[in-house]
Amino acid sequence: MADISGVADEVLVREAIGGNQSAFAQLYDKHFDKIYRYVYLKVGIRVEAEDLTQEVFLKALGAISSYKWRQVPFSSWLFRIAHNEVIDYFRKQKKKEKTHFNNNVYDTKEDPVMVAESSFEKGELMAALQKLSPAQREVISLRFSSELSIAEVAKTLGKREGTVKALQDSATVALRKILSKKKNG
């Protein structure tokens, strides 16, 4: 099997479609954390986020042969799957998205040590995101937590790059105010 470490997504996807298992493993390693973060920020429950993340990659594996590079970058394609999985999740749960962004809805199954170490950080972030508009929240999640480029976010959300930049700026200004209030209050 050829060494494909450090190569671009385009090459890895082509290799994976051709049956190179290592290529798909590389894609998985490269995008797993970003997808998990994105899903977690949406659902707020670790176990659910894990299940949904796993489902995203299984669906990506099943559909990778139909993926067309020219239309959208692989990362954007992957985040679209994740986005749809989250939508389906909330539809199935018959719960509104905002319910899950409530600080009080933290997963009771969280590891106590992990909760002690990072719940404040995560809780503060999710509470701040909750106060943004859905479009702003989506852009911030993809841009700041999942580290997608403006172009990738634009492709994922089906918006223009200028619109994404504007949403990013307005969301950052709003978050600054939110976080300043918290700090002062």
Place this chain on the structure above:
Amino acid sequence: MGRKLADIFNECYERLLQGESVESCLKRYPKEATKLEPLLKVASTLHTKAASIQARPEFKWQTGIRLEGAFLYNQRQKLAAVKASISLRRSWALALTIILAALIAGAGTAAASTQALPDEPLYPVKLATEQVRLSLAFSDIAKTELHARFAENRAWEIAQMVPQGESTNIVMVTERLDAHLEQAEECALHTPTVKAPEEKALAPTPVPAPAPLVTSATAPQSAKAAKLRTFLEYSAARNIATLEQALEQAPEEAKPGIRLAIEMTKKRYEKILKRIEERGGLPSQGEPQAEEENTFPSLPQLPEGNFREEGRIPHIPLWFDHKP
């Protein structure tokens, strides 16, 4: 926030992601530093906070294992599908090849066999082809005509074998010729009856007009019977002419057999034509009817030219294939 600052902020955030510090970015844009600094700090804080969201390593590992299994399963499924597809295509290709080969070879062989004589390898193919044609003929009219045609084939074979002195085969073929005509007579017995219109007993007939022989409903059947009769008359003429030609060329020892064949053929045709007439088939126009039983009617004039030219049986289209 103006568009220019939005672009600068975005560029600086990209630099932060690449590892550059906030201070370094602010030095690049001193004029916008005041507005830029709080935004970059918020973005940096958010990024740091988001980075604390990490999946459990064991979960990531388990998912990787599961994906590996799914990947291998998918590959096997694809491979199996490709193999099945290739196998199916091969089967179809093989079947098509066999069918085409059989058709081409069969059609070519059947065509080649039309000139075969009894002592030749293709003769059984010729007889088999005739049997197939008979089995595909559904009406008695069609079967009658086919038997007459095959009787002509036997007569032609006799004529071809005479110069070669194939006396044994001549006897055998003569029997086959007679068998065809016997079957033609049998089939003629079952051709549809064409009834003449019934006379009205009490109908006034002040001026008897020439009534049609058949009603409009029976006209098609009558036309078919008339055509069959015409065909059989010509067939008889061709058949007997061929046999008489063979008789002229035959050696003395073969002549009695051929004379017998001619007599038998005349009688058979006579009976067949009689059956057709009994079933309502009209005699051909201007043709005198047989006056006595067992008397062969006068034969119609044969078409001009030698229909056995170059040793080939002339192609006569099956008239029942071209219904009016």
